[in-house]
Amino acid sequence: MNKPKIKAVIFDMDGVLVNSELEYLNLLEQFLSENGALVKREELLFLAGASRMDEIRFMAQKLNWSIEKTVAKKKVFYDQRPIDYRAIRKEYVPEIMEFLKEREIRIALASSSPMDNIAEVLEACEITSYFSQCVSGEMFKRSKPDPEIYEYSVEKLGLKKEEILVVEDSDYGIEAAKRAGLTVIAVWDPIFRFDVSRADTTIASLKELPPLIVA
Numbered sequence: 001m002n003k004p005k006i007k008a009v010i011f012d013m014d015g016v017l018v019n020s021e022l023e024y025l026n027l028l029e030q031f032l033s034e035n036g037a038l039v040k041r042e043e044l045l046f047l048a049g050a051s052r053m054d055e056i057r058f059m060a061q062k063l064n065w066s067i068e069k070t071v072a073k074k075k076v077f078y079d080q081r082p083i084d085y086r087a088i089r090k091e092y093v094p095e096i097m098e099f100l101k102e103r104e105i106r107i108a109l110a111s112s113s114p115m116d117n118i119a120e121v122l123e124a125c126e127i128t129s130y131f132s133q134c135v136s137g138e139m140f141k142r143s144k145p146d147p148e149i150y151e152y153s154v155e156k157l158g159l160k161k162e163e164i165l166v167v168e169d170s171d172y173g174i175e176a177a178k179r180a181g182l183t184v185i186a187v188w189d190p191i192f193r194f195d196v197s198r199a200d201t202t203i204a205s206l207k208e209l210p211p212l213i214v215a
Contacts, residue, residue: 006213007163009100010153010177013111014049015169016187016206018121019088021048028055031077037062048192049170051112051143085124092206097130099210110153112137112144112172133157144172150180165213167206171195185212 014020025044032039039062047055060070100107107130111118115136122128135153137143154161166177169187171194177184178198186199187206196202201212 004160004162006105006165007159008106008108008157008165009213010108010110010150010157010164010166010182012049012166012168012170012173013109013113013118013121015189015192016167017090017093017127018085018125019090020083020085020121021170021189022191023083023088024048027078027081028059031074032059032062034077035063035073045192049112049144049172049194051137052114052117053138054143085121086126089125090206093125093127096206096209097127100213101130103214105213106132106157106159108132108153108157109134110137110149110166111135112149114138144170145175145179147176147179150177150182154180154182167209168199169194169196171198174198185209 011017025048028044028047029039029041047058056067056070056074059074060067063070097107109118109131113136115134115138118134118136122131133153133156135149137149140146140148142148150166154164157164161181164182166182166184167187168174168177168184169189174184174186174196175198184199186196186202188196188202188204203209
């Protein structure tokens with residue numbers, strides 16, 4: 001039996017399209033330290049791929065602040081330290097977007113990040129126009145590893161699950177996509193070393209993606 005033709009690819013954002021997870025980790029560590037909470041780097045690693053609300057709850061607990069105070073203080077701190085997303089765009093991102101566009105394969109995004117951050121990243125990386133749909137984890141009660149974000153994305157695409165590939169990097173994202181019944185390609189991260197054992201295929205770079213799509 002022939003394999004179904006791939007008609008859409010759903011990308012995660014942080015760690016897949018931009019090397020942002022380390023940037024966020026450094027800012028978080030600095031924010032906590034400057035406000036009197038000394039936290040070991042190892043304690044923060046679980047937040048890579050988690051929702052921003054999970055991050056806020058963790059920060060509030062460590063600082064013994066209310067959620068409202070944490071959100072306000074974090075906003076001021078982060079606004080003063082903007083990230084140059086274009087500078088940390090992953091290798092081969094424009095090329096893979098063109099590859100998919102030329103073959104009329106739909107491009108979607110399913111990220112735990114807030115929608116305003118998604119828009120900022122895609123615009124900075126000059127790839128906004130390629131995406132037919134973008135979905136934020138903040139649209140749901142539970143973000144990754146809950147599968148709802150991927151189930152919703154599939155419904156919006158209106159395609160069969162076997163016609164869709166997901167590109168993820170974190171164990172949260174991989175679990176969410178697999179629980180939604182999707183085929184997952186994991187981009188290996190040598191720094192965070194996420195558990196990618198549940199992914200169907202693991203690649204070191206987006207350069208390795210085209211043969212997996214048209215095979």
